[in-house]
Amino acid sequence: MQPLNLPLRDWTGLRVWVIGASSGIGAALVQDALQEGAWVALSARRIDRLQAVAGGHPQALVAPLDILDTQAWQERHAQICQQFGGIDLIVFCAAEYHPERSWEVDPEGAARTLQTNLGSVYTGLSTVLPAMLARGSGGIAIVASVAGYLGLPNASVYGPSKAALINLAELLYVDLRPRGLSVYLINPGFVQTPLTAKNNFAMPALQTPQAAARAIHRGLASGRFEIHFPRRFTLALKLLRWLPYRLRFPLISRLVHP
Numbered sequence: 550m551q552p553l554n555l556p557l558r559d560w561t562g563l564r565v566w567v568i569g570a571s572s573g574i575g576a577a578l579v580q581d582a583l584q585e586g587a588w589v590a591l592s593a594r595r596i597d598r599l600q601a602v603a604g605g606h607p608q609a610l611v612a613p614l615d616i617l618d619t620q621a622w623q624e625r626h627a628q629i630c631q632q633f634g635g636i637d638l639i640v641f642c643a644a645e646y647h648p649e650r651s652w653e654v655d656p657e658g659a660a661r662t663l664q665t666n667l668g669s670v671y672t673g674l675s676t677v678l679p680a681m682l683a684r685g686s687g688g689i690a691i692v693a694s695v696a697g698y699l700g701l702p703n704a705s706v707y708g709p710s711k712a713a714l715i716n717l718a719e720l721l722y723v724d725l726r727p728r729g730l731s732v733y734l735i736n737p738g739f740v741q742t743p744l745t746a747k748n749n750f751a752m753p754a755l756q757t758p759q760a761a762a763r764a765i766h767r768g769l770a771s772g773r774f775e776i777h778f779p780r781r782f783t784l785a786l787k788l789l790r791w792l793p794y795r796l797r798f799p800l801i802s803r804l805v806h807p
């Protein structure tokens with residue numbers, strides 16, 4: 550079968566912009582891409598962390614960015630394009646997560662999380678798409694989550710933001726693939742990062758950020774649309790998603806602390 554996207558097998562000289570590159574999965578992706586010969590722009594707010602991840606690599610460009618600052622996106626984009634001559638792949642990997650039950654959600658915090666996890670992707674798309682569409686090539690990789698597959702207590706705002714990203718990636722694929730662009734949807738299971746360090750429950754099939762980066766790399770190299778891992782966990786959740794609500798809800802309640 551034909552892959553749904555352009556397979557990214559050769560990373561030599563690929564110009565990659567990673568949003569959320571200062572820790573966790575984003576940082577591991579940066580190191581993987583640099584090792585494979587890509588040029589990588591690293592964005593997030595903590596400059597010291599970005600510099601540590603870049604490790605002085607000659608093909609790394611530290612490009613600090615607060616993704617809630619819409620003006621800054623244009624400035625960073627211009628800077629990267631000037632240095633690299635363009636962008637072949639943007640990876641939307643930044644997010645925030647606050648474990649909270651529905652009755653604990655504060656509306657201001659919810660708005661901020663939605664803007665960080667979802668709104669910023671629209672800002673990023675409006676920043677990079679004009680040049681990619683004009684060229685008729687480029688890759689958009691969106692890191693969502695299995696938390697977007699189905700409603701899970703504790704992910705009161707994070708879950709809906711990730712469900713929206715899955716929907717967004719699907720419609721982007723239909724919109725952009727005929728115009729020569731590739732759209733990759735990345736749905737990780739649990740990965741050991743600062744984001745999940747807040748969880749006070751046992752996380753099944755927990756992976757290292759390096760293993761996650763390798764799984765993402767393999768998925769991109771195969772030209773998959775959805776890259777989900779580890780499969781023993783993600784396939785179980787996909788199955789749960791297809792159960793009738795009458796069966797699904799009691800199972801989910803059993804998984805979550807009262």
Ligand SMILES: NC(=O)c1ccc[n+]([C@@H]2O[C@H](COP(=O)([O-])OP(=O)(O)OC[C@H]3O[C@@H](n4cnc5c(N)ncnc54)[C@H](OP(=O)(O)O)[C@@H]3O)[C@@H](O)[C@H]2O)c1
Nearest residue numbers: 569571572573574593594595616643644694739740742744
């Ligand atoms: N860990 C998991 O189990 C898991 C599972 C499924 C999906 N994911 C997804 O994977 C992605 C990476 O998460 P992670 O686990 O690696 O978490 P992480 O280590 O906490 O990384 C989050 C990244 O987002 C950046 N970020 C947050 N707010 C930002 C802002 N306003 N402006 C710029 N950058 C911002 C952070 O950088 P600064 O703080 O330096 O700005 C950091 O680089 C996220 O989309 C997450 O939802 C994670």
